[in-house]
Amino acid sequence: MANGAAPLRADPLEVKVGVLRQTHSRETISILDIPAADDFLAGARMAMEDDNTTGRFLDQSFAVIDKRLAPGGDPLAPLNDLRAEGAGFIILDLPAAETLEVADALRDKNVILFNAGASDDRLREEDCHANVFHVAPTRSMFADGLGEYLIWKQWRRWLLVVGSHPEDKLLGEAYKRAAKKFGAKIVEERTFEDTGGGRRSDSGAVQVQRQMPVFTQKAPDYDVLVAADESEVFAGYLPYRTWDARPVVGSAGLRPTSWDASHELWGAQQLQNRFERQFKRGMNARDNQAWVAMRMIGDAVAHTRTGDPSAARDYFRSPDFALADFKGQKLTLRAWNQQLRQPILLSDGRGTVSVSPQEGFLHQTSELDTLGFDQPETKCKLP
Amino acid sequence: MQTSMIRRALVAWTALMGLGAHASATTAFITNEKGNSITMIDVDKMEAVKTVPVGQRPRGIALSRDETQLYVCLGDDDTIAILDAKDLRRVGELPSGADPEQIRLTPDGKLAFVANENDALLTEIDVATRQAVTEFPVGVEPEGVAVSPDGAMVVNTSETTGMAHLIDWRAKQTLANILVAARPRYAEFNKDGSELWVTSEVGGVVNVIDPAKRAVTGQIHFDPPGLSKEQVQPVGERFSADGKLAFIALGPANRVAVVDAASKKVVKYLLVGQRVWQLELSPDGKYLLSTNGVSNDISVIDVTALKVVKSIAVGPFPWGVAISKR
Numbered sequence: 008m009a010n011g012a013a014p015l016r017a018d019p020l021e022v023k024v025g026v027l028r029q030t031h032s033r034e035t036i037s038i039l040d041i042p043a044a045d046d047f048l049a050g051a052r053m054a055m056e057d058d059n060t061t062g063r064f065l066d067q068s069f070a071v072i073d074k075r076l077a078p079g080g081d082p083l084a085p086l087n088d089l090r091a092e093g094a095g096f097i098i099l100d101l102p103a104a105e106t107l108e109v110a111d112a113l114r115d116k117n118v119i120l121f122n123a124g125a126s127d128d129r130l131r132e133e134d135c136h137a138n139v140f141h142v143a144p145t146r147s148m149f150a151d152g153l154g155e156y157l158i159w160k161q162w163r164r165w166l167l168v169v170g171s172h173p174e175d176k177l178l179g180e181a182y183k184r185a186a187k188k189f190g191a192k193i194v195e196e197r198t199f200e201d202t203g204g205g206r207r208s209d210s211g212a213v214q215v216q217r218q219m220p221v222f223t224q225k226a227p228d229y230d231v232l233v234a235a236d237e238s239e240v241f242a243g244y245l246p247y248r249t250w251d252a253r254p255v256v257g258s259a260g261l262r263p264t265s266w267d268a269s270h271e272l273w274g275a276q277q278l279q280n281r282f283e284r285q286f287k288r289g290m291n292a293r294d295n296q297a298w299v300a301m302r303m304i305g306d307a308v309a310h311t312r313t314g315d316p317s318a319a320r321d322y323f324r325s326p327d328f329a330l331a332d333f334k335g336q337k338l339t340l341r342a343w344n345q346q347l348r349q350p351i352l353l354s355d356g357r358g359t360v361s362v363s364p365q366e367g368f369l370h371q372t373s374e375l376d377t378l379g380f381d382q383p384e385t386k387c388k389l390p
Numbered sequence: 391m392q393t394s395m396i397r398r399a400l401v402a403w404t405a406l407m408g409l410g411a412h413a414s415a416t417t418a419f420i421t422n423e424k425g426n427s428i429t430m431i432d433v434d435k436m437e438a439v440k441t442v443p444v445g446q447r448p449r450g451i452a453l454s455r456d457e458t459q460l461y462v463c464l465g466d467d468d469t470i471a472i473l474d475a476k477d478l479r480r481v482g483e484l485p486s487g488a489d490p491e492q493i494r495l496t497p498d499g500k501l502a503f504v505a506n507e508n509d510a511l512l513t514e515i516d517v518a519t520r521q522a523v524t525e526f527p528v529g530v531e532p533e534g535v536a537v538s539p540d541g542a543m544v545v546n547t548s549e550t551t552g553m554a555h556l557i558d559w560r561a562k563q564t565l566a567n568i569l570v571a572a573r574p575r576y577a578e579f580n581k582d583g584s585e586l587w588v589t590s591e592v593g594g595v596v597n598v599i600d601p602a603k604r605a606v607t608g609q610i611h612f613d614p615p616g617l618s619k620e621q622v623q624p625v626g627e628r629f630s631a632d633g634k635l636a637f638i639a640l641g642p643a644n645r646v647a648v649v650d651a652a653s654k655k656v657v658k659y660l661l662v663g664q665r666v667w668q669l670e671l672s673p674d675g676k677y678l679l680s681t682n683g684v685s686n687d688i689s690v691i692d693v694t695a696l697k698v699v700k701s702i703a704v705g706p707f708p709w710g711v712a713i714s715k716r
Contacts, residue, residue, distance in 0.1 A: 060510060060530045061551040064567035274549070277489075277507050277531055284508075302550075309552070309569060331549065331573035331592040335642070336620035374618055 019066040022314040024304055025094035026051050026297065027085055027109070028124070029076045029101050036243030036259075039356075042293075047100045047124070048073050049286045050294030051301045056285075058305030067308055071301070076101065082109050090118070095316045098300045100124030100293060103134075110136040119316040121300035124293065127177065128380060131344040135387035140323060141346040142300045146181040148379035149263040152351025152363035153233075153256060154185030155377065159365045162230035166223070166253070167196045168245070170236040178235035182257065194227040201240045219248035226251065234258045260355065263363070266295030267354035272362075275333035299338070299347070303330055335362060341376070344387040348375040416672050418679055418713045419460055419475075420688060421448035422705030428462065428478060429704040433672055433679070433713065436690055436700045442478045445471055450492035451710040454517070455499025460712065463490040463504070470504065472520075475714055484515050485522045494535040505532035505546060512546050512557075524562065528555050536577035536586065543601060547574035547588055554588050554597070556604060566604035570597040575625050580651060581633035589624035589638060596624055596638060598654065612638070614645050614659045626668035630693055631675025637691075639666040639680060646680055646689075648696055658696055662689035667708070673715035681708040 031042045043049070051071050058069040072092050074085035082105045089097055098121045099106055106125050113120065114136070122130060123142040126149065131141055144152075157163070165186060169179030179196070186193050199222065223232065223245070232249055234257040236242035242258035254260055268289025271279060278298075282290040290298075307319035310327065322328055323345070329337040334350040341348055353361045364374040376382070416433035426446050430439040446466035453460055453475065460473040461484060470484040470493060484493075487506035494503045495517070502515040505528070512532055514524040529548025536545040537559075544559045552572055556565045571593020578587050579601075586599040596610040612622045623641030629651060630637070636649040642665050648658040663682025670679050671693070678691040681704075688708060690700040 057530045057550050060548075061553065064529065064551070064553060064555075064564075065569075274531075280508060306552070306572075329572045329593055331552070336623070337572060337592040337594070373620065375620070 019068055020062075020308070020312075020314055022067065022069045022096070022304070022308055023092060023094045024051070024055070024069060024071050024301060025086075025089035025092070025097035026071055026073045027076060027082065027089065027097055027099050027101065028074075029078055029080075029082075029105065031293075032078075032239070035239050040239075040291075042291075043286075043288055045286065046291070047293040047297045049282070049288075050290065050297035050299075051098055053282055053285060053294075054298040054301030054305065057302060058308075061305060061309055065309055065312070067314075069301075069305060069308075076105070083112055086112060090116075095119070095314060096121070096304045096319070098123050098297055100297065103127040103130055106130060106139070107134055107136075110139050113138055117316050119320055121303065123296035123300045128181070131346045132380060132386040135344050135389060137345075137389050138320075139345060140300075140303070140340070141344070142296050142303070144265050144349060144351060145346065145379050146178050147184060148349075148351055150178070150181035150185040151188065151378045153261070153263040153353060154182070154189045154191060155363045155365040155368050156261075156353055156361050157231060157256065158189045158191060159367070162254075163191045164227075164229045165191055165193050165231055165233045166226050166229040167193045167233045167235065168223075168241075169196065169198055170238050170240050170242075171198055171200045172238040172240075174237040175235050175240075178237055178258070182233050182235055193233075194229045197222070197226075199236070199241045201238065215244045216248065219244050220250045223248075224250035229253060231256050234260075261353055261360055262356070263351045264292045264354055265349065265352065266290060266292040267352060267356060267359065269354060269357055270333070270352055270359045272359055273333045273335045278333055299330065299332060303347075306330060336375075339373070339375075341382070343382050343385050343389070345389070346379070348373060350375065351378060416674070416713060416715050417475075418670070418672075418688075418711060419451055419453075420681060420704045420708045421451045421462060421710040422707060423447055423449055423683070423709040424707035425705030427705045428460075428473075429708070430478070431679075431688070431702060431704070433677060433690075436702060438702055438704060441705050444473070444478070444480075445469070449709045450490065450504075451712045452493045452495055452502070453712045453714055455495070457714045457716050461493050461495075461502065463493055463710075465489045465491060470502075470515075475716070482520060484517070484520055485513075486515075487511065487513050487522075487525075492533065492535060494537060496537050496541050497539060498541060503535040503537070503544060503546075505535055507531045507533065507549075510548070512544075514559075526557065526562065529553050529567075534574065534576040534588070536579055538579050538601065539581070539583040543583075545577045545579075545586060545588075545601075547577050549573045549575070554586070554599060556586075556599075556601060568599060568604065568606060570599075570606060571595045571609065576627055578627045578629065580629055580636075587627055587636065589627055591623045591625055591641065594619060594622045594624065596627070596636075596649075608654060610638075610649060610654050610656070612640060612643070612647050612656060612659075614640070614643055614647070617643050617645075626666070626680075628669045628671055628678065631671060635693075637669050637678055639669050641665055641667070642684075644682075646678070646691065660689075660691055660696065660698055662691075662698060663687045663701060668711050670711040670713050672713050679711050679713065681711050683707050683709060 234242035236258040445464035450463035472482040529551025531549035571590035573592035626639040663685035665683040
């Protein structure tokens with residue numbers, strides 16, 4: 008067998024990448040969604056191997072250092088550990104507040120952060136930071152991605168059901184904004200109060216069957232029920248249980264997402280196969296976002312031939328940067344707020360139903376910028 | 391009665407002409423990725439002759455040098471079927487490794503190269519003995535393979551690694567790993583082997599590589615009117631018989647770009663079917679066929695006039711194309 012690797016140089020470049028992630032709740036509506044121990048991290052690990060294969064040809068190697076944060080824990084302690092271990096790039100899966108705390112702490116340091124978890128629009132708008140690149144799509148991108156499809160489908164009358172937690176309300180706002188932007192009508196808005204109670208228990212299932220039809224009755228005429236439930240309290244119970252025979256979209260039913268384990272278009276099957284083989288499970292959206300962030304790092308180091316984070320920053324912001332993903336087109340960067348431009352998949356969990364932007368939603372620079380807050384509306388001011 | 395006699399006479403006459411002219415019939419073979427079939431096309435008459443089942447997920451297709459056999463990559467069967475080019479009967483298999491997508495033969499037709507995306511390997515197959523003789527490690531998700539006209543250099547592109555690997559095949563040694571624009575798909579040498587053109591599906595360009603200098607010397611950009619830059623996704627490519635023009639399939643831009651090979655300027659964009667994948671020239675160089683994955687047809691391009699002259703319906707999701715003069 009021949010050896011295709013190039014001869015190694017005396018001092019190969021070693022790039023250390025930190026992964027800082029807060030564990031996600033195991034209280035999911037479906038047992039299929041309970042996060043694995045290596046949730047998020049697995050995506051970064053697979054991209055690390057991809058980067059290392061490329062690095063083999065360029066005398067570059069990549070290592071991932073994993074730090075976990077318990078909910079409510081102080082992110083600065085593991086952050087300092089990562090810094091001490093020499094990580095110049097750090098991939099985050101943290102809520103918005105912790106993401107901001109980390110970004111503020113590293114404001115004047117030569118470290119690049121990748122927000123691959125938080126979808127809060129404010130992190131890209133009024134709270135944007137020059138040291139943060141956003142891989143995760145925003146709530147407004149998700150809502151617009153779904154909204155374009157509903158308009159294309161001529162399902163313009165939406166019954167909006169929003170959860171009682173702050174994140175649910177932010178998502179609800181994004182759907183209201185999408186309705187206004189694309190000319191849909193929210194016929195009524197309802198709030199689903201989280202009153203606690205057993206999820207997945209037998210008695211819970213009996214209650215759900217009675218509760219959901221009652222909750223959705225006496226609604227004005229509508230085409231689809233749009234559920235905004237990031238907290239996994241009710242949306243998963245709505246399909247097949249609404250009073251009227253209407254499809255459910257949003258946080259259940261047809262979901263806008265960055266990735267799903269059932270997505271196989273545009274060569275995605277290769278990525279799914281490799282992931283499944285290595286981690287013995289399907290790749291979820293968080294895994295994929297971590298994979299994209301780690302691939303961005305590998306791509307920047309390969310092109311700049313240095314592990315210097317500031318060189319990577321310049322590269323991402325240059326017209327040369329384009330990342331190959333498996334969503335039908337290249338991913339580029341919105342330089343004004345450092346959000347990754349990307350299509351939004353619409354998935355029912357069994358396959359990809361559609362991908363937005365939809366045909367006919369036009370834009371002067373990129374049709375991808377029909378998704379989410381656009382440059383003229385941005386509140387972000389980067390130095 | 392009379393018309394049917396005339397028709398029968400015509401059929402007999404056509405058959406005789408076909409026999410008499412012997413090697414004049416040009417036949418194209420189209421793999422239908424989702425139809426699990428191959429469509430045979432009479433290129434002279436510009437019509438489909440028949441569609442036959444072949445195995446699961448056929449994509450890459452190549453003819454043996456004597457044009458008696460077809461090699462068809464069957465991705466979901468993890469094999470390469472050898473078919474008799476006359477009747478499409480299966481006569482054997484080549485060892486391919488998992489999920490073969492493309493196959494490329496050396497100019498002498500003795501060796502075949504297959505990239506295995508799942509294993510980051512380039513497999514060399516001895517066509518006569520049907521044995522894999524070398525497995526060569528390359529980048530993540532290896533894809534396109536090209537062989538230099540003299541057979542000395544083999545080039546493989548890797549999609550996720552984003553490189554063209556230039557390999558001295560006699561010495562089995564990597565000469566260079568060249569970074570190109572994102573997701574390189576196909577590689578093609580020009581007629582004299584002085585240039586290597588690599589299409590980047592995501593980068594949206596053709597990378598022109600000087601194989602002697604082992605460096606990218608230029609990039610060709612595409613800007614078909616009325617289309618966004620994301621829709622331009624270069625994939626399959628072919629040079630005209632005289633080497634003066636290059637044809638680049640632009641994927642979901644639904645166009646084939648015609649490029650002046652010397653000046654690297656785009657001469658024309660030809661509107662073809664939806665999601666154009668692969669291209670092949672007829673052996674006489676008169677026609678170029680494009681497989682249009684989403685519209686389930688192929689477009690026939692008149693190379694002299696630079697015009698699309700015909701669309702021919704084939705099976706679901708046409709992908710690969712090979713053309714025989716027999």
